Amino acid sequence: MSFVLHLFMMFRFSGREGWPLVGGIYNKEESAINQGVVFGGLVVLVMKGMTLEHREMLYKKFFYVFVLAVLTLVAVPSSYAAESDGKDVYKRYCSPCHGEKGEGNGPVAKALFPKPRDFTQGSYKIKSTSGTLPLDSDILRTIKNGMPGTSMTPWDVLSDAQRNSLLPVLKGFSKYFSQETPDAPAKVTGHFGSSASAIADGKKLYMDKGCWECHGATGKGDGFKADRLKDDWGNPISAYDFTQGDKFKGGSSDEDVFLRFTTGMSGTPMPSYEDSLTAEQRWNLVHYVKSLMKK
Incomplete structure (x- = not known):
């Protein structure tokens, strides 16, 4: 459901400063963000009493409806595609969920499950290292491929330059990247076959x-x-x-x-x-x- 809400928020608020896609169709009301969060909250409340199985079925229905709506209206302006300054890319594409300072408290965060990651601790869920910090390649892979089952959608629509420009921004939110060095990647030892x-x-x-x-x-x-x-x-x-x-x-x-x-x-x-x-x-x-x- 988080992914669906994410799509809805982007569709609803696009055109506002910091919101990508749909070229400003719905940016007339100053209260748009509040309206969207209320909508998301109502959806969460409705689904709270459902069994996990029923929720998953409803999530899928929301998913297809919103994807069709977004695919019908979405167009990424060439000016967005040309952005390569990390701070601008982060503000437009990441801050709505992760917040301006990377604390996981963007304007739509309250409506999302699970909550967006707080980057300030340097703690990344997906990494190839055994220690705490991830490699740059780990961060880039997550940005490109997203996180299934969460509101973190694949950002493969961004160029390599745009995704790379996010690295210093994301790492800059945490003091640990300047204090520590990531471990070497963990080894995928052997490959014992299935039987x-x-x-x-x-x-x-x-x-x-x-x-x-x-x-x-x-x-x-x-x-x-x-x-x-x-x-x-x-x-x-x-x-x-x-x-x-x-x-x-x-x-x-x-x-x-x-x-x-x-x-x-x-x-x-x-x-x-x-x-x-x-x-x-x-x-x-x-x-x-x-x-x-x-x-």
Whole structure:
């Protein structure tokens, strides 16, 4: 739903300073942002009483309706495409969600689930490093590919120059990039293939390591801890539903999922298993969770 709200906000407020797309069709009222946030809040309230399954069905319906509407009206002016100054690019495309100072408190943040990331701590969910800080390539990949299941949509419509111009802006929000150096990328060690025994071992590890407590016994993201999960800022978050298909945050290849088990996901309860599980065990976990996907 967050993605749908994001599209709605962009559609509703485009043309206002800092809002991209649709060339200012809806920028007449000074109260537009407040109206949009109220709309988003009403949608959230309506869906709050629904089961997860019903919510997901409604999300998809909203998604298709709004995508069709946006595709009908959206046109990216050439002046936007030519922007390459990082601060301007950030203000126009990122600040509505992440805020002017990168604190995750932009004007539409209250209507989004999960909340936009606060960049001031230098904590990035998707990274290839074992330490806290990500590589530049990790940040750029997230900007380009987005984060499935969140309001962070793929910004592949921006040029390479525009995306690269965002790096010093995003890193400048946190003191840690000037104080520390990112670790070397974690190694994708070996590649133990999938087999019945590998999947069986992965299932045992899934239960023994407590993965089911958040992700559920059948991987649907409905574990007994799922409703209580919060990020490092105290914002509610959800556990990933492994059955929904190739929508893994950070990529859905075997190597991508292996890295998630290796590096963890900073700012969330998802830990790193680099020190507690062997490479073969992590591969077996990969094969097990991917076996849960609906075909």
